[in-house]
Amino acid sequence: MRSAESSRAIRGPDRPGSALFHRYDEGSAVTAGDERSGLIDSRRVWSRIDWAALAAVTAGAAILRLVGLARPIGFVFDEIFYAQNGCLYTLGPTACGIDQLASSRHPPLANWLIGLGIQLFGYHEFGWRVTAALAGTLTVALLYILVRRLLADRAPTAATVGAFAAAALLAVDFLHLVQSRVGMLDVFVTLFVVLAILFAVLDGERGREVAVASEQKWVMRVSLGRPWLLATGLALGAATASKWSGAYAGSAVVVIVLGYDLAAEGGVAGPRFIGRLWSAFREELPRGLILLGALPIAVYLASYIGHLPGPWLAWPWEPGSFWRGIWDHQISMLRFHVSTTRDHPYESPPWSWLLLKRPVAYYFRIDGGSYREIMSRWPSPGSGAAPARRLRSW
Structure with a gap:
């Protein structure tokens, strides 16, 4: 296990460990020696421009997702299942108007979140879509x-531009935009997965250092010295409780x-990579089994x-008990997913999704007259990340 001194040397001696944003105090004097010694981290400056960029891209995403949310009228695609469940x-x-679930193919959390919007705004289109939006x-x-944190080794301006570009691409991504405007489960899985990745990055950057500085606090005791890893486990549990695919x-x-x-x-790099990997695995295993194993299961x-009687x-094996109900639901979901075949006439392989070779028809209605299809020759906005990543590696 690494010592406190080595952890400080790697991550900087005096960085606060719990903040999502780190802003440099413009009124303080900074010398070149301070910067070299790690007393400040000029790469992680969170400026007013970042706040403005974050506000702008979030506002744009909200406008695209909330304006006209009550249309189309009626259930769209699988809303017929999840809106009724919620x-x-x-x-x-x-x-x-129903006395049993319209679909029991997935865990309950995302259905409940859809239902939260229904409880707040009513059982209509806006109500069952607002939480997804x-x-x-x-x-x-x-x-x-x-992305702003992942680009911390870049100049602040470059990091801000990169983060804004990534968020803006997601804001206008065809699939994410449509999924955000219908009462379905997938957008909740995406939310919790992004949260889990963000928390894991925060744990890697600052989690161990916080444990060294604050090991007597109750938060550190509860989280086994890794509060961000605990948050990661909570997010993973929520993702899996929304849909099994979140476990991936x-x-x-x-x-x-x-x-x-x-x-x-x-x-x-280096000849001892396998040994260092095995050492890291052994060091993380006990804590990981609890925070990334038992904790997500508890959340699930x-x-x-x-949602279950008894x-x-x-x-647990007694018929009618709460735990037996959970077990029976897992078996029911497993049987459904295992028995699902790949002979749907409108199926599309995952490799083709970036190219949008077979777009999903979420909604179509025509009452006489004529209609026209508007087809785009450009793939999903985020698809450029794949070749760009390969080019950067090369």
Whole structure:
């Protein structure tokens, strides 16, 4: 395990560890020696321009997602399942006209979040879409913060431009925009996955250092010295409790955690890479099993509270118990996903999604007259990231 001195040497001696934003006090004097010694980190300056850029891209995303949200009228695509589920969760069977879930193919959290909008605004189009729109808008803002931190080794202006470009591309991305304007589950999964990645990056940059400085605080004791890793586990649990596909983000989090450990010990180059990787894995394993294993499972199970009948204080295998209900739901979901075949006439392979070779028809209606298709020759706005990443590596 690394010592406190080595951790400070790697990450800088006096950086505050819990702040998302770090702004340089313009009234203080900074010498070249201070900058070289790590007393400040000029690469991480969060300026007024960043606040303005974040506000602008978030406002733009909100306008695109909230204006005219009540149209189209009626259920769009799979809203017929999830809007009814959300209504049943929050308003009950009498108000919703159903006495059982319209679909039980996914965990309950995202359905409940859709239902929260219904509870606040009513069982209509705006009500069952508003929380998805807010989740999509928040994801754009979080992506700005994430990219701004990942570009910390660049000049502040370049980091700001890069973060704004990434967030703006997500704000106008066809698929994310449409998913943010319908009452479906996927945009919530994306929100929690971006949160998990952001928290993992914060843990890698500052989590260990905070533990050294504040190891006596109760937060540090509860989080085993890694508050941002605890937050990562919470976000992973929420992503999985929205849809099982959210669990895949756990592999990315593991790579990030181990990557920061390797970077702190000298990077991935050198003849002892495998040994250092194994050492990092062993160091992180006990804490990871709790914060990235048990904690997400606890969040996942907690998402069923209030949605399943039966007593808690009962044997898990006892019919009618709360725990048996959770188990039966997992088996039901597993059987559905395993039995799903790939013979749908409108299916598209994942590799083609960046090119939008087969766009999804979310809604179509014609009452006489004629219609015209407007087709774009340009793929998804974010698709340029793939060749750009390869070019940068080359």
